[in-house]
Amino acid sequence: MTQYILTTNDAALAKPPAAQHGPQTTLRSEILIMEQDKKVPEKSGAEILIDCLIEQGVDTVFGYPGGAVLPIYDALFQQKKIKHVLVRHEAGAAHAAEGYARSTGKPGVVLVTSGPGATNAVTGIADAFLDSIPMIVLTGQVATTLIGTDAFQEADTVGITRHCSKHNYLVKDPADLSATVREAFTIATKGRPGPVVIDIPKNVQVATAPTNVVNNAPKRFHPAGEADYIAINKAVELLANAKAPIMYTGGGVINSGPDASAALRELAELSGAPVTSTLMGLGAFPASSPAWLGMLGMHGTYEANMAMNQCDVMLCLGARFDDRVTGRLDAFSPNSVKVHVDIDRSSINKTIRVDLPIVADVGTAIRQMVDVWKGRKYKAQPLDEWWSRIKGWRAVDCLNYPASAAEIMPQYAIERLFNATKEKAPIITTEVGQHQMWAAQHFHFDAPNKWLTSGGLGTMGYGLPAAIGAQLGNPDALVIDIAGEASIQMNIQEMGTATQYRLPVKVFILNNEWMGMVRQWQELTYESRYSESYSDSLPDFVALAEAYGWKGIRCEKPEELDAAIAEMLAYEGPVMFDCRVAKRANCFPMIPSGAAHTDMILHSDQVSGTMDDEAKALV
Amino acid sequence: MHIKEEISERHVLTLTVDNEAGTLARIAGMFTSRGYNIDSLTVADISEDHATSRITIVTKGPPPVIDQIIAQCERLIPVHKVTDLTEAGPHVERELALVKVNGTGDQRVEAMRLADIYRARVIDATVSSFIFEITGGPDKIDTFVTLMREVGLVEVGRTGIVGLMRGSEAS
Numbered sequence: 001m002t003q004y005i006l007t008t009n010d011a012a013l014a015k016p017p018a019a020q021h022g023p024q025t026t027l028r029s030e031i032l033i034m035e036q037d038k039k040v041p042e043k044s045g046a047e048i049l050i051d052c053l054i055e056q057g058v059d060t061v062f063g064y065p066g067g068a069v070l071p072i073y074d075a076l077f078q079q080k081k082i083k084h085v086l087v088r089h090e091a092g093a094a095h096a097a098e099g100y101a102r103s104t105g106k107p108g109v110v111l112v113t114s115g116p117g118a119t120n121a122v123t124g125i126a127d128a129f130l131d132s133i134p135m136i137v138l139t140g141q142v143a144t145t146l147i148g149t150d151a152f153q154e155a156d157t158v159g160i161t162r163h164c165s166k167h168n169y170l171v172k173d174p175a176d177l178s179a180t181v182r183e184a185f186t187i188a189t190k191g192r193p194g195p196v197v198i199d200i201p202k203n204v205q206v207a208t209a210p211t212n213v214v215n216n217a218p219k220r221f222h223p224a225g226e227a228d229y230i231a232i233n234k235a236v237e238l239l240a241n242a243k244a245p246i247m248y249t250g251g252g253v254i255n256s257g258p259d260a261s262a263a264l265r266e267l268a269e270l271s272g273a274p275v276t277s278t279l280m281g282l283g284a285f286p287a288s289s290p291a292w293l294g295m296l297g298m299h300g301t302y303e304a305n306m307a308m309n310q311c312d313v314m315l316c317l318g319a320r321f322d323d324r325v326t327g328r329l330d331a332f333s334p335n336s337v338k339v340h341v342d343i344d345r346s347s348i349n350k351t352i353r354v355d356l357p358i359v360a361d362v363g364t365a366i367r368q369m370v371d372v373w374k375g376r377k378y379k380a381q382p383l384d385e386w387w388s389r390i391k392g393w394r395a396v397d398c399l400n401y402p403a404s405a406a407e408i409m410p411q412y413a414i415e416r417l418f419n420a421t422k423e424k425a426p427i428i429t430t431e432v433g434q435h436q437m438w439a440a441q442h443f444h445f446d447a448p449n450k451w452l453t454s455g456g457l458g459t460m461g462y463g464l465p466a467a468i469g470a471q472l473g474n475p476d477a478l479v480i481d482i483a484g485e486a487s488i489q490m491n492i493q494e495m496g497t498a499t500q501y502r503l504p505v506k507v508f509i510l511n512n513e514w515m516g517m518v519r520q521w522q523e524l525t526y527e528s529r530y531s532e533s534y535s536d537s538l539p540d541f542v543a544l545a546e547a548y549g550w551k552g553i554r555c556e557k558p559e560e561l562d563a564a565i566a567e568m569l570a571y572e573g574p575v576m577f578d579c580r581v582a583k584r585a586n587c588f589p590m591i592p593s594g595a596a597h598t599d600m601i602l603h604s605d606q607v608s609g610t611m612d613d614e615a616k617a618l619v
Numbered sequence: 620m621h622i623k624e625e626i627s628e629r630h631v632l633t634l635t636v637d638n639e640a641g642t643l644a645r646i647a648g649m650f651t652s653r654g655y656n657i658d659s660l661t662v663a664d665i666s667e668d669h670a671t672s673r674i675t676i677v678t679k680g681p682p683p684v685i686d687q688i689i690a691q692c693e694r695l696i697p698v699h700k701v702t703d704l705t706e707a708g709p710h711v712e713r714e715l716a717l718v719k720v721n722g723t724g725d726q727r728v729e730a731m732r733l734a735d736i737y738r739a740r741v742i743d744a745t746v747s748s749f750i751f752e753i754t755g756g757p758d759k760i761d762t763f764v765t766l767m768r769e770v771g772l773v774e775v776g777r778t779g780i781v782g783l784m785r786g787s788e789a790s
């Protein structure tokens with residue numbers, strides 16, 4: 001008796017002699033076949049997988065082929081409904097899927113081979129986990145008979161990804177594939193979204209199973225939905241009676257969908273409360289609104305952080321009190337009543353104790369609040385005094401920076417880019433570092449799903465592949481990766497992907513020849529001992545662009561910047577823009593490590609040069 | 620700068636989980652990756668159809684950390700229910716230990732006498748050794764093992780505790 005029903009004569013796929021590998025096992029698919037009518041049509045695991053992806057509405061897969069996924073790639077070749085996008089490195093596949101997911105609201109799908117294929121994708125999986133991005137990662141695995149033997153390109157993918165994915169599977173039988181894929185999509189997209197990994201051994205891709213397998217597995221995933229009505233009433237009452245309220249919103253509002261953003265705007269209008277947001281939540285509330293305070297946290301605005309510190313009622317909506325947001329925990333918003341709406345119970349009371357926890361989908365909960373507010377005809381307290389204090393903080397003009405006629409200030413570059421593109425409602429991706437914070441401060445968003453950045457994991461190399469994914473999901477959109485010269489090199493090979501698929505992404509590099517954020521911290525904390533933070537031996541980005549078939553533009557003078565940006569936007573294909581900016585500029589305002597919201601550094605002349613060990617240890 | 624230690628409480632958690640590959644690794648690994656303590660952990664299949672297992676975990680941490688541990692356990696897909704027995708009220712905890720003691724003459728007589736007091740059963744004997752089987756709360760077993768050290772303890776095997784709520788309700 002052969003163990004698998006093979007659809008190929010490939011000897012390498014056939015089962016090795018049983019004597020070497022212990023007792024024979026009977027696959028469940030085989031039992032099913034024996035018990036069922038022989039006429040039931042069968043398909044290979046690879047074909048079943050493709051059918052399931054189509055059933056789930058997948059139109060794009062980001063991947064890279066290899067030995068352990070060849071059967072899946074062959075099945076892909078024989079269909080027309082799913083477009084496969086060949087990246088240049090598996091990290092690029094994962095970040096591209098994130099960019100696709102974040103900009104479209106649909107799950108991103110990744111297909112990589114076993115061993116190095118899977119391990120290269122791990123950074124993107126961890127990134128999606130921390131930023132709650134819905135993603136399905138399909139990894140090839142060596143045949144079940146070889147698992148555990150240190151086979152060629154074997155890695156324990158489920159072991160490696162267990163704690164950086166929302167859930168993962170090793171599928172040992174093609175009969176289990178369809179149920180697994182369906183559950184995986186539910187888990188990835190419902191509740192707090194996240195990456196789900198499905199590891200599929202090669203023999204499971206080749207072996208067949210009946211196509212009439214019905215999924216009787218009990219539903220075991222129950223995400224939160226509507227909020228408790230009493231809690232919602234209490235929250236609305238707190239908000240309506242507040243004299244100094246604030247809404248602190250996060251990526252959850254964007255994950256919840258466009259309706260959540262609409263409801264948020266309504267609630268802000270009704271309550272008259274100012275709104276601030278985390279890095280991940282930018283765009284959920286329009287930056288053009290007078291109620292917008294700007295981003296909060298380490299590089300947030302003075303007015304947002306001061307208002308967080310001084311408020312009497314804080315309504316936290318789909319954010320998670322990250323350490324970059326709270327600053328010193330014991331000094332965080334000391335006098336406020338805190339309401340926290342989060343779909344993930346484990347986010348509640350994780351770092352900050354809150355007074356009114358509400359576990360629910362944030363969009364639904366905000367909508368419920370709006371309904372209660374209107375239904376009970378609440379009137380907001382007069383907030384004139386609160387707003388006049390906010391006005392005072394705004395007058396500090398914390399995002400101001402020293403202008404220069406001689407060199408391009410990085411903040412100025414972002415401002416001009418924003419001015420030139422705002423009518424087009426572009427999708428902006430970033431890498432990680434100073435440029436990311438400058439983009440968050442000086443580029444302004446009026447709609448959700450336009451701002452794609454690596455917030456939780458802080459992954460350099462995220463921006464270019466994310467832009468590629470976003471462009472594929474939004475073919476008509478203007479997609480710009482605001483990058484640094486160091487970060488862009490981390491996944492620069494993906495330029496080839498953009499070329500291959502004719503994707504007109506723009507990469508706008510703020511080139512200051514330093515790993516700027518590292519240098520900034522070294523200036524603040526280590527008396528300017530610049531340990532390995534200089535970007536030496538940089539490539540000629542213009543020549544590099546041309547080598548990949550892109551257009552390259554270099555700009556060094558402030559007076560030439562607008563024309564150069566216009567040239568970039570006018571070009572139909574991909575452009576790499578090497579914007580040579582002031583080398584020594586730092587990103588302010590800043591809450592230094594271990595400090596409170598009220599202890600912001602506003603300008604570079606307030607930088608002290610060293611810190612005590614407690615502050616150093618806080619990262 | 621020195622690393623600060625926080626005051627911890629002991630809690631007994633029971634988890635009802637899917638009996639599938641990787642569940643134990645998922646839970647145990649979550650404790651490691653988030654820096655939580657495991658003092659003991661027991662796991663066994665408890666359902667008729669072999670689909671469900673019960674895991675009993677004894678952990679330590681300040682109250683907010685215990686709350687986080689429960690929330691993080693609940694977040695795992697194969698975990699159906701988490702009960703904090705320590706928080707939930709009256710419950711029973713039991714552990715089984717096998718205790719091997721070597722000795723002759725008075726030592727041997729004393730070991731037998733103590734075993735009798737602690738209601739330990741002899742499950743293996745040679746002319747110079749015993750293996751005792753003892754069940755009870757962790758304190759009782761600790762005390763018994765300490766006493767056996769005086770009379771020739773060779774080795775101990777302990778199961779870690781299992782626990783259930785008192786009364787008619789399921790944990």
